[in-house]
Amino acid sequence: MTRYSKQTRLLLAIDCIIFGFDGSNIKLLIIKRGMEPEKGRWSLMGGFLQPKESLKECANRVLNQLTGLEGVYLEQLRTFSEYDRDPVERTVSVAYFALIDINKYEKQLSHDYSAEWFLLSEKPKLIFDHDEMVKLAQKQLRYKASLHPILFELLPEKFTIPQLQGLYEGVYDTSFDNRNFSRKVLSTGLLVKQKEKDKLSSKKGAFYYKLDKKKYKANFQAFLNFIPNPDKFIT
Amino acid sequence: MTRYSKQTRLLLAIDCIIFGFDGSNIKLLIIKRGMEPEKGRWSLMGGFLQPKESLKECANRVLNQLTGLEGVYLEQLRTFSEYDRDPVERTVSVAYFALIDINKYEKQLSHDYSAEWFLLSEKPKLIFDHDEMVKLAQKQLRYKASLHPILFELLPEKFTIPQLQGLYEGVYDTSFDNRNFSRKVLSTGLLVKQKEKDKLSSKKGAFYYKLDKKKYKANFQAFLNFIPNPDKFIT
DNA sequence: ACAAAAGTGTTACACGTACACCCATGG
DNA sequence: CCATGGGTGTACGTGTAACACTTTTGT
Numbered sequence: 260m261t262r263y264s265k266q267t268r269l270l271l272a273i274d275c276i277i278f279g280f281d282g283s284n285i286k287l288l289i290i291k292r293g294m295e296p297e298k299g300r301w302s303l304m305g306g307f308l309q310p311k312e313s314l315k316e317c318a319n320r321v322l323n324q325l326t327g328l329e330g331v332y333l334e335q336l337r338t339f340s341e342y343d344r345d346p347v348e349r350t351v352s353v354a355y356f357a358l359i360d361i362n363k364y365e366k367q368l369s370h371d372y373s374a375e376w377f378l379l380s381e382k383p384k385l386i387f388d389h390d391e392m393v394k395l396a397q398k399q400l401r402y403k404a405s406l407h408p409i410l411f412e413l414l415p416e417k418f419t420i421p422q423l424q425g426l427y428e429g430v431y432d433t434s435f436d437n438r439n440f441s442r443k444v445l446s447t448g449l450l451v452k453q454k455e456k457d458k459l460s461s462k463k464g465a466f467y468y469k470l471d472k473k474k475y476k477a478n479f480q481a482f483l484n485f486i487p488n489p490d491k492f493i494t
Numbered sequence: 495m496t497r498y499s500k501q502t503r504l505l506l507a508i509d510c511i512i513f514g515f516d517g518s519n520i521k522l523l524i525i526k527r528g529m530e531p532e533k534g535r536w537s538l539m540g541g542f543l544q545p546k547e548s549l550k551e552c553a554n555r556v557l558n559q560l561t562g563l564e565g566v567y568l569e570q571l572r573t574f575s576e577y578d579r580d581p582v583e584r585t586v587s588v589a590y591f592a593l594i595d596i597n598k599y600e601k602q603l604s605h606d607y608s609a610e611w612f613l614l615s616e617k618p619k620l621i622f623d624h625d626e627m628v629k630l631a632q633k634q635l636r637y638k639a640s641l642h643p644i645l646f647e648l649l650p651e652k653f654t655i656p657q658l659q660g661l662y663e664g665v666y667d668t669s670f671d672n673r674n675f676s677r678k679v680l681s682t683g684l685l686v687k688q689k690e691k692d693k694l695s696s697k698k699g700a701f702y703y704k705l706d707k708k709k710y711k712a713n714f715q716a717f718l719n720f721i722p723n724p725d726k727f728i729t
Numbered sequence: 730a731c732a733a734a735a736g737t738g739t740t741a742c743a744c745g746t747a748c749a750c751c752c753a754t755g756g
Numbered sequence: 757c758c759a760t761g762g763g764t765g766t767a768c769g770t771g772t773a774a775c776a777c778t779t780t781t782g783t
Contacts, residue, residue: 262583266542268503271575271586307501310584314575338573338588340506340549348497349545351506353573406641421735438736439773446771461734463780481725487773490716656762673763674746696761698753722745 270350273318274305274389276336276396277326279361280413282422284378285400285429286361287393289385290325291373296347297386303393304372305352318355325372327365332358332412334403336396344388352388356396358412398494404430405489406482408449411470419457419465420444427485431492443485449474505585508553509540509624511571511631512561514596515648517657519613520635520664521596522628524620525560526608531582532621538628539607540587553590560607562600567593567647569638571631579623587623591631593647639665640724641717643684646705654692654700655679662720666727678720684709 277288292302306321308314318333336354344350361376369375377383379397384390404410410426420441428434444450451471456464486492512523527537541556543549553568571589579585596611604610612618614632619625639645645661655676663669679685686706691699721727 263505263542263585266505267545268505269543270498270501270503271506307498308504308575308586310502311577313577314573314586335572337570338549340543340588342546342548350498351543351549353575419735436774437734438738438775441736443772456735458781461780462782463733463735465735484772493715493717654762671747672761673748673765676763678745691762693754696753697755698760698762700762719745 267349270348271308271314272305272350272352273308273314273321274303274352274354274392275318275322275325275333276303276354276356276393277322278356278358278396278400278413279364279376280410280426280429281361281376283425283429285413285426286376286378287382288325288359288364288369288374288376289382290375292386293372300386301383302386303354303389304374314353314355318353318357322355322357325364325368325374326359327368328359328363332409334399336392336399339388339392341388354392354396356399358409360413360415362415401430402493405486405493407479408447408475408483411475417453417455417467417469419460419467420450421460421465422457431486433492435487440485447478447483449478502584505580505583506543506549507540507585507587508543508549508556509538509587509589509627510553510557510560510568511538511589511591511628512557513591513593513631513635513648514599514611515645515661515664516596516611518660518664520648520661521611521613522617523560523594523599523604523609523611524617525610527621528607535621536618537621538589538624539609549588549590553588553592557590557592560599560603560609561594562603563594563598567644569634571627571634574623574627576623589627589631591634593644595648595650597650636665636727640721640727642714643682643710643718646710652688652690652702652704654695654702655685656695656700657692666721668727670722675720682713682718684713 279286279288289301290304292298292300304321304325306317308317314335322331322333323329333355336356338351338353340351342349382393385393410430413426414423421437423444424435424437424440449471450468453467453469455467457467458464514521514523524536525539527533527535539556539560541552543552549570557566557568558564568590571591573586573588575586577584617628620628645665648661649658656672658679659670659672659675684706685703688702688704691701693699
């Protein structure tokens with residue numbers, strides 16, 4: 260016996276929901292689709308699973324094609340399988356969500372794919388079930404960030420606490436008390452204070468911090484509480 | 495154009511990690527595999543995705559085949575895709591985890607599949623990557639149960655608070671202060687007190703409770719805190 | 730000097746935890 | 757009437773939220 264008989268074979272693909280933070284807002288990186296059908300319409304970056312490739316490898320490969328980045332934060336979200344989600348032929352797609360430092364990616368590659376960053380509120384309609392994927396990814400981003408320090412993945416190596424707060428406020432579309440926020444964040448011991456200040460966004464200037472990578476990895480699964488009343492923000 | 499050219503097609507399957515609670519311990523329902531290869535060895539219950547069927551439908555169908563149950567709590571866990579995970583032919587599998595009331599399933603069907611309940615500590619080795627799936631499901635069970643009231647899915651309609659506590663203690667392999675536990679649980683307002691008591695497990699007897707289904711559904715996403723120091727139990 | 734943002738100090742209070750104690754009942 | 761498990765009362769401490777106030781510096 261070399262094959263399972265009487266079973267249908269089908270295509271398997273991945274799609275990436277790529278989030279970045281421009282300093283003020285969360286943005287989504289999408290491309291203009293390069294193949295038929297729906298050629299030229301807005302779409303998530305995706306690709307077909309290759310022989311001998313795992314889904315994770317596939318997602319990393321596809322993400323690298325678009326951004327030039329490696330070692331990006333990438334999380335399997337869910338597998339989408341409605342039989343008619345792709346009109347050409349049955350294709351099941353595994354959605355991955357990625358968090359990248361918006362300053363690090365190679366703009367040239369994005370250009371090749373006619374990629375663009377969009378505010379979530381200004382995102383055009385996407386093909387197939389990609390809008391649903393984005394919606395779920397947003398929900399998962401809020402959920403996970405309310406418990407674990409994933410949002411650091413969106414920031415550059417050095418950042419200030421007001422910047423971090425702005426990021427959290429963007430994700431949850433609300434505002435926090437800055438005094439309590441900074442104390443909470445610092446009390447985790449995850450941040451290492453630098454000597455320089457960022458003087459651009461205020462006169463007094465805010466100290467830069469770096470992540471203590473060891474502690475970050477060690478405490479990744481521990482529950483945080485940067486957000487008061489997280490229940491309110493998770494649907 | 496009717497097909498995507500030059501792409502590999504493959505099989506897609508689902509596997510179910512089925513948990514139950516026997517009153518004292520969490521158990522796992524597994525079967526003796528009915529087809530080659532590995533025929534007769536212990537395996538998760540699974541099945542191939544059919545044309546025009548979504549993965550969720552597939553998982554429900556397969557679960558129903560084994561247990562006779564419908565409307566079971568079922569959650570997509572992760573998709574497993576190592577290219578050589580099934581030696582016969584490339585098959586990607588979506589793992590679902592299910593929580594069932596152990597008293598409700600139809601034993602006859604289980605018998606047909608040579609299914610048996612195992613304590614997690616006494617589980618035999620499973621085929622392919624199924625052990626990894628079980629491990630992940632266990633982790634997810636602990637994680638999710640620390641935040642959301644999913645463990646009620648494992649109990650019969652009427653249950654006592656000591657029973658509920660025993661369940662939590664089983665899942666986290668620890669013990670809690672019964673006085674604080676009952677107060678915490680009752681303070682959620684999720685439980686409706688019944689008039690009868692369970693007199694089997696103690697002389698005084700413990701009141702039965704039922705879930706307030708409306709509140710249960712409405713508050714499902716809200717964060718609970720039945721477990722002190724949850725960090726300790728989540729890896 | 731003043732405005733504007735960063736950051737500190739202080740207080741009130743909710744909540745979780747610990748534990749003494751009371752309750753109900755079968756043997 | 758006592759042992760056993762169910763359940764209530766209460767006191768203590770930690771952590772969170774609210775907010776007055778100080779610091780720094782560019783204009």
